[in-house]
């Protein structure tokens with residue numbers, strides 16, 4: 276389950292051999308070593324630009340200031356005015372950055388929400404072109420735009436529609452040294468959700484997320500976007516299915532790190548492994564097959580025993596039973612459909628009917644890039660993972676009025692027992708075919724799930740975020 280090539284090329288001998296043979300060296304990604312910190316950017320220079328002064332420029336300046344970043348604006352005027360006005364209004368200091376001043380920035384945030392025609396897109400070039408030759412490793416790039424349907428006319432919508440293509444290409448260009456580039460599409464009126472999204476994308480918590488588009492659409496009815504606090508899940512009760520091992524165990528650990536009490540669910544056959552995982556994080560082991568007809572009711576009862584309602588549920592348990600469609604036995608189809616999809620729908624229905632969710636509860640489902648790209652031999656699996664994407668989108672609309680959010684994470688190639696079983700050549704190709712030239716770790720999925728489960732993602736609803744290092748599979 277370890278990427279031996281990645282480890283080797285970062286040893287001194289490995290570096291020499293790679294250099295002598297001209298081999299590509301996958302970057303060593305800087306991952307979070309602890310929970311979210313208030314002043315997470317206190318040692319960072321953040322170059323910031325905006326196409327105009329407005330609510331997004333203001334939100335960006337305030338967010339970066341609250342994270343402790345040194346805010347720089349470009350001396351060559353690209354995006355200068357909007358940010359200067361926002362900073363003056365917020366009484367936040369900004370300083371001028373020269374493109375060749377020898378102190379490169381590690382954070383780049385460009386607000387292009389007011390780009391309304393083709394000419395306005397020149398800002399993308401003017402802002403990034405002078406600096407991208409010297410970006411330090413593991414830097415963070417975020418562009419902020421508007422989603423389709425939120426623009427004043429067809430021309431503005433056309434301009435905004437350039438941004439996904441731009442960011443996906445920039446992510447492919449900058450991934451070689453571990454730098455990520457992502458796009459936040461913020462809906463008009465949802466600007467108070469920008470800080471949470473920036474805290475995730477500008478931090479080591481999102482080390483394996485690049486080339487992605489995250490819509491920030493606003494919090495559900497009755498939900499207030501809270502100011503940032505460390506350990507944001509303190510006091511929350513979280514259920515994680517498939518928590519005995521692999522990605523589920525990592526999710527349970529990261530949720531607990533951020534303050535949640537975790538009820539870990541796994542099949543009764545895995546009770547002892549589950550018990551070990553849960554006792555290491557002060558969680559509660561709940562041996563339960565999620566395909567049980569009344570699994571949701573049982574989970575509600577366990578939560579009630581812990582004295583509360585469910586604030587977070589992560590539907591992580593999933594199985595593969597790969598066969599070409601023409602050779603697939605009906606029971607393999609049924610089994611995968613039931614574990615990966617039927618159980619999620621039934622469980623949520625029972626929890627909703629039983630009023631088992633707490634106020635502002637957050638539901639996170641695990642999809643897969645297999646559900647986006649498809650894989651030969653995985654018609655059953657890909658059908659369920661694709662359905663999850665539609666499910667969160669549809670349910671977000673249905674649950675909006677109840678103050679409950681629902682989102683999904685779509686993992687790419689993750690170093691687990693599942694991917695260790697792939698034949699070596701296929702595995703090596705799948706690993707390297709991403710902008711970051713490596714597979715992810717279970718903790719990368721856990722970090723993204725925790726973001727979606729936390730108040731940082733208060734404005735995110737109905738979305739599926741890929742955590743795949745921008746893998747070409749599913750691109």
Ligand code: NDP
Pocket residue numbers: 516517518519520521522523540541542544545563564565566591592593594614641642643644645685686687688689690691692693694
């Ligand atoms: P694992 O197989 O390592 O872990 C899944 C866990 O879920 C196991 O402990 C498993 O128990 C449990 N589980 C399975 N069926 C049930 C059930 N009916 N009731 C309760 N628990 C159950 O998987 P991963 O950690 O690799 O994957 C986790 C999720 O991420 C899955 O949804 C998967 O589809 C998704 N994913 C994973 C990727 C990867 O690269 N690993 C890529 C894309 C998506 P048991 O061992 O007894 O079966």
